[in-house]
Amino acid sequence: MLNAVIVDDEQELISALQIKLSFVCPEVKVVNSFTNAADAILFFNENANTDILFLDIEMPQQDGFHLLDALPVKNYEVIMVTAYPQFAIKAIKANALDYLLKPVEYDELRKAVNKVVEKKAKEKQIAQQISELTTAIKHSHQQTDRILLHSIKDAQLVQLSDIIRIEGDNNYSTFYLNNGTKILVSKTLKEYEEKLEQEHFFRIHKSHIINLNYLSKLLKEDALLVQMQDGTQLEVSIRRRVELLKLFS
Numbered sequence: 001m002l003n004a005v006i007v008d009d010e011q012e013l014i015s016a017l018q019i020k021l022s023f024v025c026p027e028v029k030v031v032n033s034f035t036n037a038a039d040a041i042l043f044f045n046e047n048a049n050t051d052i053l054f055l056d057i058e059m060p061q062q063d064g065f066h067l068l069d070a071l072p073v074k075n076y077e078v079i080m081v082t083a084y085p086q087f088a089i090k091a092i093k094a095n096a097l098d099y100l101l102k103p104v105e106y107d108e109l110r111k112a113v114n115k116v117v118e119k120k121a122k123e124k125q126i127a128q129q130i131s132e133l134t135t136a137i138k139h140s141h142q143q144t145d146r147i148l149l150h151s152i153k154d155a156q157l158v159q160l161s162d163i164i165r166i167e168g169d170n171n172y173s174t175f176y177l178n179n180g181t182k183i184l185v186s187k188t189l190k191e192y193e194e195k196l197e198q199e200h201f202f203r204i205h206k207s208h209i210i211n212l213n214y215l216s217k218l219l220k221e222d223a224l225l226v227q228m229q230d231g232t233q234l235e236v237s238i239r240r241r242v243e244l245l246k247l248f249s
Contacts, residue, residue: 002116003049006033007040007067008056008081017054017081017104024106025113028052037062041070050076052116057082057091068094075152077116130155147195149175149183156183160199164228166192166209176230178214204236204244212247 004021006014014033021028031050034040037059044050053076057064064080077097080087081104091099097119098112133155134148146157158177167174168189175183193203203209204226217227224236224244236244 002028002051002113002120003031004028004052004054005040005043005050005076006030006054007035007037007059007064008033008054009035009059010056011035013056013081013102017109020104020106020109021113024110027117028113036060037067037070040067044071048075051120052076052113053078054081055079055096057087058084065090065094077119079112079116126154145199149185150187151183151185158183160196160201160211161213163201163211164214164230165211165232165234166201168207168209176232178230202240202244202247204234204240206237208234210234218245218248 006017008014008017014035018030018033021030032043032047034043038061055064055067055078057080059067062070064082068074068078074095078095080091080096080099081102082099083102085101088099097115100108100112130150145160147160147163149156149158158175162177162179164176164178166189167176171186171188173185173187173189173192175185177183189203189207189209193201193209196209200212201209202212210226210228214229215226216229219225219227219233224241225233226236226244227233
């Protein structure tokens, strides 16, 4: 079953799309619908279990493209539904999976949902392959100085020595590497603190873990700050100050 959300400023068009989905796409369940962007943003901020967003473009106050920009990390597929063909290129640039013109034809709707089904199947296959690779790595006697980071689109083996710092934000962690790239993964900072505690990493704050090998300065201002080799300055929490200073005494 695929969970779908419909956003369109006209309730009649939402109802019409729901009816068409029930006829030609029985595997799609419409879990919610909205006639304005503000309510949709609130929903997506609190609910992650969505597979498809059917999104109108021309809406008052905030159009579909602005709505996409305001939404959190996207783990769902976007199908634009609009009466205006001139937005097709912009929809492609916004990573929409498909673009349907109103009134939506049954066969076009079915084709669009098929794209979602096929993409989900490929992602599941890739996830299985990654899982098998992860298991193989864990049980091998290869180097232990690497970590496998699962981003939304792929999984990357990263050298621990390439990680400058890790920043946590609720259920997500962002890895900052010495080549300037960032990798966002859907795991908490706590999980990585436990994995990396013996590998020259130190948690200085509830939101930050640093690689001590990249620490260049300790700055004593109103608070204790660390300066990393990339110039980033981060505050050390009161609870962690003494332990950090002990490392260098």
